[in-house]
Amino acid sequence: MPSRTHIAWAVALGALGGCTGARTIVELPAAQQWASSEAQLDFFDALSAQPIVTNDDALHAMLLFLHAQSPANYTQRTEAARELGWINATPGEANASAQVGLIASIAVRSQAIRQGLVLRASGNGPWRPGSLGGLAATKRLRALGMLPPRSPEQALTGAELIALLRRIELCEQTRGAEEVDLPGLSPTLGFAPGSDGPTLAVPTVRSR
Numbered sequence: 001m002p003s004r005t006h007i008a009w010a011v012a013l014g015a016l017g018g019c020t021g022a023r024t025i026v027e028l029p030a031a032q033q034w035a036s037s038e039a040q041l042d043f044f045d046a047l048s049a050q051p052i053v054t055n056d057d058a059l060h061a062m063l064l065f066l067h068a069q070s071p072a073n074y075t076q077r078t079e080a081a082r083e084l085g086w087i088n089a090t091p092g093e094a095n096a097s098a099q100v101g102l103i104a105s106i107a108v109r110s111q112a113i114r115q116g117l118v119l120r121a122s123g124n125g126p127w128r129p130g131s132l133g134g135l136a137a138t139k140r141l142r143a144l145g146m147l148p149p150r151s152p153e154q155a156l157t158g159a160e161l162i163a164l165l166r167r168i169e170l171c172e173q174t175r176g177a178e179e180v181d182l183p184g185l186s187p188t189l190g191f192a193p194g195s196d197g198p199t200l201a202v203p204t205v206r207s208r
Contacts, residue, residue, distance in 0.1 A: 023096035024052050024155065031060040032094075037069045050158035055091040058098035058161070062086075062106050065165050085109060088126040101134025101152025102127050103161065107168060108137040 030050055034043035043064070047057055059077040063070035071077050074094035081087045086106045091098060105127040125133055138152040146167045148160055156164075 023092060025093070026050070026052055026054045026057075026095050026097070029054040029057050029095055030158065031056040031074075035060075035072055037064060040064050040070075044162065047158035048162050052097045053103070053156045053158055053161050054095050055098045055102070056094040057158070058091070058103050058106075061161060061165065062103070062110070065168075066110050081106070082126075085126055087128065089128040091127075091129075097155040099129075099134065099152060100147065100150045100154050100156055101131070101138050103156065103164070104137035104141050104147060104152070105131070105134045107141065107164065109133070 030043050030046035031054065033046055034040070043060065047053070047061065050057070053061075056074045056077065059074070059081055060070045063077060063080060071080055078087070078090050086109055087102070091102050109126065125131065127134055134152045138147065138150070141147045141164070142149060146164055148156070150156070
């Protein structure tokens with residue numbers, strides 16, 4: 001009989017590469033197991049092993065990574081994301097799989113990536129379902145080797161989200177480098193051609 005872990009990964013594979021309509025529901029995501037900002041190391045550790053990133057996980061991770069603080073629950077995190085100009089619509093259920101387009105749009109709009117990589121397209125407004133900004137941000141980050149080959153409606157694994165955060169961090173650290181050099185700096189931190197996949201190092205969160 002297959003284990004619960006095997007079943008979870010089988011469901012996740014369907015969400016990552018299959019139908020993009022219905023969202024996968026995660027019973028107890030990392031963001032709810034480790035909800036406080038003080039437990040961020042435990043949160044990122046749990047997230048790295050999670051087959052699917054939920055909406056709650058995505059907002060909690062981005063708020064911690066970019067601002068070192070995250071509110072205690074999904075409703076408050078959604079409101080914080082609105083106030084920061086990241087979104088203008090609720091992404092969906094807290095435990096539902098987050099869209100790649102949501103995560104990519106937040107990464108770009110927050111200007112976490114150095115100025116030369118930030119999109120200036122007219123469609124790059126706050127994220128909403130089906131927005132042009134989510135599509136444009138996904139395409140741009142994929143072209144830079146910062147995201148795996150997914151559509152904006154598909155999902156990421158926890159390890160893939162952490163790899164994206166590490167790549168953002170790397171871009172900030174190499175702010176003066178030529179853009180063309182960035183995708184090849186360290187293939188194991190991203191998804192450049194020939195990469196074996198992401199490392200699972202916890203990203204460095206910002207100090208307040």
